[in-house]
Amino acid sequence: MKKGLLIMIALPILLVGCSNSGPTVKDTPAEDLSENASEVKQVLKRNLQAIQEEDMDAYLATLVESGRESTKNEIAGFFEDYDIEYELLGFEILEEEEERIVIEAEQRATATYVAEGLSYRDHIARSEQTFVREEGEWRIAESEITNTDIIK
Numbered sequence: 001m002k003k004g005l006l007i008m009i010a011l012p013i014l015l016v017g018c019s020n021s022g023p024t025v026k027d028t029p030a031e032d033l034s035e036n037a038s039e040v041k042q043v044l045k046r047n048l049q050a051i052q053e054e055d056m057d058a059y060l061a062t063l064v065e066s067g068r069e070s071t072k073n074e075i076a077g078f079f080e081d082y083d084i085e086y087e088l089l090g091f092e093i094l095e096e097e098e099e100r101i102v103i104e105a106e107q108r109a110t111a112t113y114v115a116e117g118l119s120y121r122d123h124i125a126r127s128e129q130t131f132v133r134e135e136g137e138w139r140i141a142e143s144e145i146t147n148t149d150i151i152k
Contacts, residue, residue, distance in 0.1 A: 087110075122150070
């Protein structure tokens with residue numbers, strides 16, 4: 001599994017560095033999305049909900065099988081040390097094929113709890129994410145942060 005997926009999805013705490021502001025991601029209206037793109041958007045929403053609720057099984061179910069074990073090992077400590085609220089702000093299709101969709105997403109991450117001695121900077125992250133069909137389900141295969149704006 002690529003480290004980009006782990007960094008984007010499993011360990012948003014790594015996004016504490018500053019970056020320059022880029023354009024925001026437009027949020028494509030639901031009626032303008034294909035059936036596959038709508039399914040992908042729902043997977044991303046389930047992914048954010050699962051990580052916010054610290055539901056490991058639901059979170060891992062949104063990832064490709066090959067990345068689950070390494071992600072599980074890395075994210076367990078994150079769940080203990082941080083409580084983060086996530087909000088999907090924008091979702092746009094960049095490439096769409098029958099078995100692969102690349103999207104650009106923008107999401108806000110706001111800490112509600114940080115363990116003593118640790119730090120976290122609330123931010124808005126923009127990323128490109130690749131979804132693939134695996135066992136008939138859309139799953140996140142890769143994710144790369146393209147911009148991070150610190151908001152606090």
